Each structure stands twice: as structure tokens, then as C-alpha cells.
Amino acid sequence: MADMIKLTINSIPVEVPQGSTILDASVKAGIRIPTLCFLKEVNEIGACRMCLVEVKGARGLMAACVAPVSEGMEVCTNSEKLREYRKMTLELILSNHRAECTTCSRSTNCELQTLAVEYSVDDKYFSPSGLEPDIDDSAIHLIRDNSKCILCRRCVSVCRKDQHVGVIGAISRGFNTHIGSAFDMPLSSTSCINCGQCVQVCPTAALTVRDDTDKVWAALADETKHVVVAPAPSVRVQLGECFGMPMGTNVEGKLAASLRRMGFDGIFDVDTAADMTIVEEGTELLNRLKEGGALPLITSCSPGWVKFCEHYYPEFLPNVSSCKSPQQMFGALTKTYYADKMGLDPKDIFVVSVMPCTAKKFERTRDDQSASGYPDIDVAITTPELANMIKRSGIVFEELPDETFDPIFGIASGAGHIFGATGGVMEAALRTVAEIVTGKPLEKLEFHEVRGTEAIKEAEFDLAGTKVRVAVVSGLENATKLLNSVKEGKAHYDFVEVMACPGGCVNGGGQPNVPGYIQNTKDVKAIRASALYGEDAKMGLRKSHENPVIKEIYETYLGEPGGHKAHDILHTKYVARKIYEDR
Amino acid sequence: MSKSTVPFAGTQEQKVELQNYIQEHGSEPGALLPTLQKAQDIYGYLPIEVQEMVALGLNIPLSEVYGVATFYAQFSLSARGKYKISVCLGTACYVKGAGEILERVMDELGIGYGECTPDGKFSIEECRCLGACGLAPVMTINSEVYGRLTPDMIPDILAKY
Numbered sequence: 017m018a019d020m021i022k023l024t025i026n027s028i029p030v031e032v033p034q035g036s037t038i039l040d041a042s043v044k045a046g047i048r049i050p051t052l053c054f055l056k057e058v059n060e061i062g063a064c065r066m067c068l069v070e071v072k073g074a075r076g077l078m079a080a081c082v083a084p085v086s087e088g089m090e091v092c093t094n095s096e097k098l099r100e101y102r103k104m105t106l107e108l109i110l111s112n113h114r115a116e117c118t119t120c121s122r123s124t125n126c127e128l129q130t131l132a133v134e135y136s137v138d139d140k141y142f143s144p145s146g147l148e149p150d151i152d153d154s155a156i157h158l159i160r161d162n163s164k165c166i167l168c169r170r171c172v173s174v175c176r177k178d179q180h181v182g183v184i185g186a187i188s189r190g191f192n193t194h195i196g197s198a199f200d201m202p203l204s205s206t207s208c209i210n211c212g213q214c215v216q217v218c219p220t221a222a223l224t225v226r227d228d229t230d231k232v233w234a235a236l237a238d239e240t241k242h243v244v245v246a247p248a249p250s251v252r253v254q255l256g257e258c259f260g261m262p263m264g265t266n267v268e269g270k271l272a273a274s275l276r277r278m279g280f281d282g283i284f285d286v287d288t289a290a291d292m293t294i295v296e297e298g299t300e301l302l303n304r305l306k307e308g309g310a311l312p313l314i315t316s317c318s319p320g321w322v323k324f325c326e327h328y329y330p331e332f333l334p335n336v337s338s339c340k341s342p343q344q345m346f347g348a349l350t351k352t353y354y355a356d357k358m359g360l361d362p363k364d365i366f367v368v369s370v371m372p373c374t375a376k377k378f379e380r381t382r383d384d385q386s387a388s389g390y391p392d393i394d395v396a397i398t399t400p401e402l403a404n405m406i407k408r409s410g411i412v413f414e415e416l417p418d419e420t421f422d423p424i425f426g427i428a429s430g431a432g433h434i435f436g437a438t439g440g441v442m443e444a445a446l447r448t449v450a451e452i453v454t455g456k457p458l459e460k461l462e463f464h465e466v467r468g469t470e471a472i473k474e475a476e477f478d479l480a481g482t483k484v485r486v487a488v489v490s491g492l493e494n495a496t497k498l499l500n501s502v503k504e505g506k507a508h509y510d511f512v513e514v515m516a517c518p519g520g521c522v523n524g525g526g527q528p529n530v531p532g533y534i535q536n537t538k539d540v541k542a543i544r545a546s547a548l549y550g551e552d553a554k555m556g557l558r559k560s561h562e563n564p565v566i567k568e569i570y571e572t573y574l575g576e577p578g579g580h581k582a583h584d585i586l587h588t589k590y591v592a593r594k595i596y597e598d599r
Numbered sequence: 600m601s602k603s604t605v606p607f608a609g610t611q612e613q614k615v616e617l618q619n620y621i622q623e624h625g626s627e628p629g630a631l632l633p634t635l636q637k638a639q640d641i642y643g644y645l646p647i648e649v650q651e652m653v654a655l656g657l658n659i660p661l662s663e664v665y666g667v668a669t670f671y672a673q674f675s676l677s678a679r680g681k682y683k684i685s686v687c688l689g690t691a692c693y694v695k696g697a698g699e700i701l702e703r704v705m706d707e708l709g710i711g712y713g714e715c716t717p718d719g720k721f722s723i724e725e726c727r728c729l730g731a732c733g734l735a736p737v738m739t740i741n742s743e744v745y746g747r748l749t750p751d752m753i754p755d756i757l758a759k760y
């Protein structure tokens with residue numbers, strides 16, 4: 017164990033391991049020091065000067081987020097001087113910020129605004145300062161408005177360090193400094209993988225998710241359309257946050273009820289499609305193990321990961337499962353199986369997915385994602401976009417009764433449920449594959465080895481004599497490490513789960529924004545994931561292949577898992593892309 | 600930051616020279632800055648093609664390369680022409696209408712400030728006071744000085760080159 021250091025924060029004695037920062041120590045003392053640029057393990061650059069503190073005997077003020085503690089240190093975080101200083105820092109930022117808080121989409125959930133109010137920054141700094149919007153709206157999933165950027169560089173760091181993509185950076189110097197892509201290219205011309213992690217970490221409205229709710233409203237108002245909706249697994253444990261509920265609250269029942277009240281014609285569940293994905297992907301794995309296809313088989317449900325692989329590791333494309341993601345399977349089956357069953361023309365069906373993910377907005381537009389001849393998915397909206405629609409519909413979410421999804425495509429197993437957390441797809445697949453291989457019901461359904469938020473998780477299972485080596489990674493920096501070791505022959509796996517976002521969908525780019533100080537002090541991913549696992553444990557139906565809806569779809573429509581028709585509807589292709597365009 | 604309007608005309612020799620440098624020094628800590636200096640020595644400027652070579656060679660994102668290239672004033676992103684035109688924008692020249700002179704030069708050449716004509720002939724460059732305030736407004740083409748300019752004189756002057 018590391019040596020412990022004793023110090024005081026505002027006269028409160030604390031003890032922290034050597035190497036901790038003053039900010040760490042203050043958290044332990046129960047004191048909040050305001051921060052803007054700091055994001056633990058992502059952006060530790062001491063740039064914004066919000067977190068300045070006084071240290072007895074030190075010459076200047078210190079940035080608490082990067083200053084290490086030392087024995088006997090006496091720290092003061094709350095003096096007249098510091099409060100003045102912080103206010104000045106905020107005024108300086110705001111004097112170059114196109115403030116329009118009345119209509120801004122981040123209002124009431126903006127770290128800059130929160131601090132400005134907290135420090136009673138003079139109104140004059142909020143008045144229009146003649147700044148013009150500075151917008152890049154070229155990308156399909158997000159919009160950048162640099163007139164609201166405070167140059168904290170969290171987006172730059174997360175894109176480079178967590179995601180190993182690095183398509184944005186700080187450009188130029190002095191007053192001209194701004195965040196953008198190389199040669200100020202529009203983001204859409206770069207190898208951005210649409211993960212939205214940059215949006216997740218942005219403290220202001222400089223980065224926002226593209227709002228596609230207009231298309232949903234229009235479809236709902238169109239009498240000729242049969243409008244169907246389904247939320248992804250992790251949406252139900254996050255949506256509550258948009259209504260002030262504690263993190264990790266499962267609101268599945270209220271979610272179904274609210275969708276019904278908004279007038280959707282079919283209230284379905286992407287969890288059901290997740291079960292379908294498991295049966296198809298499990299079959300693919302077994303086939304590859306038996307017949308010697310490319311191994312490791314790598315999961316394909318995360319479109320950020322798929323695009324990353326296409327750009328940066330095209331040599332691994334044969335390894336990526338040809339299964340469509342649950343979103344696309346849901347859309348494909350709605351416009352084929354469901355249309356058939358209900359006697360609907362697929363052209364009249366409008367399919368909306370509610371996703372934790374900005375890359376789903378891109379995935380929907382990929383080639384070979386129109387099983388019925390029409391796009392599998394018409395619109396993909398994110399969790400906060402749905403929350404906004406619920407509010408605008410006048411629905412009092414908190415008071416809704418619990419309802420269920422429509423049974424025709426709304427019954428799901430616990431396995432489908434845990435898709436939203438890193439390791440969930442793997443565990444779900446193992447439950448199914450193990451039973452198929454051994455031919456016996458599993459005694460223990462939990463695969464704890466693949467749970468948790470560690471960077472890379474590995475395990476080996478003996479399934480009736482067949483050894484299956486698996487690995488689970490989330491965050492593309494971690495995926496890069498794993499792929500490199502496979503490439504160099506240092507690691508051997510049969511089945512690998514990759515999620516683009518660190519922690520999986522519960523930390524997706526399309527989830528509600530969490531203020532930096534909460535990201536810095538709480539394990540957001542673990543809290544959100546625990547709600548999914550908790551729900552799974554309570555369920556009677558916990559294996560994808562036992563889902564009665566899935567069974568019925570195979571029996572009455574698709575035929576065999578991995579069969580011809582299943583392939584036509586539920587599988588897709590990938591393309592090798594370049595990092596830089598040809599010149 | 601203005602981009603190059605000149606088509607990139609790097610040679611295989613230049614590429615090899617840069618790659619050799621990267622091979623030798625690319626793994627040293629802080630390699631980016633010296634590599635960019637080397638690249639600018641070789642090519643004279645740092646167009647996207649060259650910055651991509653640096654990014655790939657050092658295995659760092661292009662955005663980072665571009666960030667450094669735009670941070671330091673020593674780097675030029677644009678090719679420089681055979682004839683480098685500087686219109687003095689010092690106070691004396693400015694009040695005597697240097698703005699219109701610059702405007703006219705840009706119009707005549709069809710390029711912006713800091714850019715180079717596609718044929719590589721002219722570039723318009725940054726310029727501090729030339730100390731020839733008595734002749735305001737002043738412009739130089741390479742080392743040739745032209746004073747007491749009016750916009751209408753520009754076409755004739757350019758035609759000499």
C-alpha cells in the first residue's frame with residue numbers, strides 16, 4: 017500500500033495516499049473545489065484555473081486538480097481572495113462566450129452556467145457580446161459551436177486518449193486558439209467514429225448531439241405512418257436521470273407507459289432484438305469454432321467500434337461478426353416479420369430507436385441495412401432527446417404507472433438486458449453458447465469474470481471439452497492494445513467483445529450529460545451498470561434462446577438460426593476505410 | 600490559417616529524405632517539433648500531404664501535427680511563390696490606403712492573404728513596417744520596393760513579373 021500523507025483542508029484533517037492531488041484530498045474531506053477542465057484520468061492539464069487554492073507557505077496559488085499533496089500541508093479552498101479569483105476567471109471565460117442561456121440546450125445542465133450562478137457573476141458578462149455562432153454541423157451525430165467553447169480540451173483528450181482516434185485538437189495560438197480538426201476540415205471529412213464521447217465530456221453546449229426529434233414528431237403526426245419505437249437496453253436505467261431521479265434507477269415501466277401516451281403504434285424493446293443478436297452471433301461463433309472461420313470472432317453491436325475497425329484495423333474486418341446490431345435487427349424484423357404478420361406495407365412503417373449512442377445515427381445510414389428494401393431504422397434518437405419529447409408532450413413522467421412493451425416484440429431475457437454494460441454481450445452469449453454446446457441447462461448463469469469496468473477482461477471456459485477463450489474490452493484505446501497483442505501473436509482468443517465507449521452503452525455518447533465533478537467523484541459506469549445486472553438477477557427469463565418471441569420468429573418466419581433467411585435479414589457487410597483520404 | 604492553393608508537387612527524393620529522418624529520430628521524445636522543422640526545410644512549407652506523412656511516420660493524429668504547425672509562427676502552411684509580395688500595413692501606410700492596395704493585389708491574383716497562386720509564381724505575405732513611411736503606401740516584391748502606390752498601378756507592376 018502506498019504511503020499515506022496527512023494534511024488539512026480548511027482545517028479538516030485528511031489522510032490520502034502519496035501521489036494524490038489536493039483535489040483528491042478535498043473530496044475525502046467532503047469539500048467541493050470548483051473545476052472546469054479537469055476530468056479524472058482523461059484531462060489533467062491544469063488549464064482553466066478554476067480550482068485554485070491557497071497553501072500555507074506556498075508562494076502562489078495552486079491548481080488543486082494537478083498539485084500533489086505533501087505531508088503537513090495546510091490547504092484553504094474558501095477564502096475571500098479565492099472566491100474573487102474564481103469569479104474573475106469565470107468573467108474572463110464568459111467575456112468570450114456566446115451566452116444565450118434562455119434557449120441553450122444545455123441550460124440547467126451546464127457546468128459553466130452553474131458556476132457563474134454560484135459565483136454571482138455580473139449579468140453584463142452574459143449579455144450578447146457580438147459573438148457570432150461558429151458552427152460545424154457537417155457530422156451526422158453532433159454539432160460543434162465554438163462560440164460556446166471554453167477551451168477546456170476535455171473533448172480533445174477523450175478523443176485521443178480513451179478512443180485512440182484523435183481527430184480533434186487545439187489549433188493556432190493566442191486569441192485565435194480554437195478546437196477543430198486538422199486543416200479545419202469539417203468533422204465529417206475525418207475518420208471520426210461518431211462515438212460522441214466528446215459530447216459526453218463537454219461542460220458546455222459547444223458540443224451537442226444532433227437533434228432528430230423533429231422527424232419523430234412529423235412521423236407521429238402523419239396519419240399514413242405506422243410508427244414503431246423501441247429503446248435500447250441501457251436507456252431504461254438512464255432516462256430517469258433526465259427527470260431528476262437517482263443514477264441507476266430503472267424506469268422501464270414508465271418508459272413503456274410514456275411511449276404509449278405519446279401515440280406510438282408499436283411499443284417494442286431493443287432488448288428483444290438483443291436476444292436475437294445473441295442467438296445469431298452464438299450460432300456464428302459455434303460455426304466458426306467448428307468449421308474454422310476467422311477467430312477471434314469480434315462483436316459488432318457497437319457501431320463506433322465497427323467504424324473504428326474499418327478505419328484503423330481493416331485487417332480485422334473478417335473477424336467482425338456479420339450480425340447486424342440489435343438496433344438494426346429490431347428495424348429489420350419490424351419491417352419484415354412484423355409487417356408480414358400485421359399485413360402492413362414496410363413503406364408505411366416508420367421505425368424509431370431510442371439509443372444511448374450517437375453512432376447509431378450513423379449506423380442507420382450504412383449500406384446493407386435495409387432488409388425490407390426500406391431503411392431498417394428511420395430515426396435514431398438519444399436518451400436526452402426522448403426525455404425532451406416526453407416533457408414537451410406534457411407527460412408527468414414521475415407519476416406514470418408501470419406498463420410493459422407490446423408482447424409481439426417486447427419480451428426480453430435478462431441476457432438481452434445486460435447488453436448495455438461492458439461484458440454484457442459476452443455473458444449473454446456465453447449463457448446461450450454453453451447450453452447449446454453442453455446440451456444441458458446451465459447451473460450458474462452469472463459469468464462474473466467478464467463483469468466489472470476494468471479495461472481488459474479475459475477468461476477461459478471449458479464447454480463440454482471445447483475451450484473457449486474470451487476477452488472483453490471497452491474504450492477504443494483498450495481495444496487498440498488488445499488488437500495489437502492479437503496481431504503480434506501475444507494473445508489468442510476465440511471470442512472478443514468490443515464496445516467503443518468506456519464502460520459500454522451505459523456510458524454512451526448519447527446518454528444524459530453528467531457534470532465533471534460527479535464524473536470525478538463517482539463511478540458513473542458501475543452505478544449505471546449495476547442497475548442492469550440487478551434487473552437481470554430478478555428475471556425468470558435469463559437466456560436469449562429461451563425467449564418465446566425469438567423462438568416464435570424462428571419457427572414461423574426465419575427458419576434456422578444462421579440460416580438463409582436469417583442471413584438476408586439479420587446480417588450485414590463492412591468496408592475498409594482509410595484514416596486519411598487519398599490525395 | 601490559410602491553406603495552400605498550390606497543387607502539391609513533392610518528389611520521391613523529398614519523401615525519402617523525410618522518411619529517413621523519421622526513421623532515425625521519430626522515436627525520440629518530443630520528436631514532433633524537430634520533425635516538422637525538418638519537413639519544412641525539405642519542402643519549404645507544410646501542406647496537408649506533408650503533415651500526413653509526419654502523422655503516419657510518428658504514429659500521432661494529424662490533428663496534433665496540425666495543432667503544433669499552427670501554434671508556432673515559424674511554420675508556413677502555404678507554399679511561397681517565386682515572387683513574394685508584401686504590402687506594408689503599418690500605421691502610415693494604412694492611413695494612406697494600404698488596405699485598398701492589398702485588396703487590389705488579392706483581386707488581381709485571385710488569392711488571399713498568406714496564399715500562393717496555383718502556378719507558384721506569386722505569394723502574398725505577412726509584413727511589418729518597412730521603415731519607408733515617407734513613401735506610403737508601400738509594397739515590396741522580393742527586394743524591389745514600390746512606393747506612393749494607388750490601386751490602379753498594381754496591374755502594371757504585376758505585369759512586369
Ligand code: SF4
Pocket residue numbers: 113114115116117120121122123124126127128129164220221222
Ligand atoms: S453553454 Fe452554458 S453558459 Fe453557454 S449559453 Fe449554454 S447554458 Fe449558457
Ligand code: SF4
Pocket residue numbers: 174175179181182183184207208209210211212213214215
Ligand atoms: S465523436 Fe468520438 S471520434 Fe468523433 S470527435 Fe468525438 S470523441 Fe472523437
Ligand code: SF4
Pocket residue numbers: 164165166167168169170171172195214217218219220222223
Ligand atoms: S468543445 Fe467543449 S469539451 Fe471541447 S474544449 Fe470546448 S468546451 Fe471543452
Ligand code: FES
Pocket residue numbers: 050051052053054061062063064065066067068079080081082
Ligand atoms: S485547472 Fe484545475 S480544474 Fe481546470
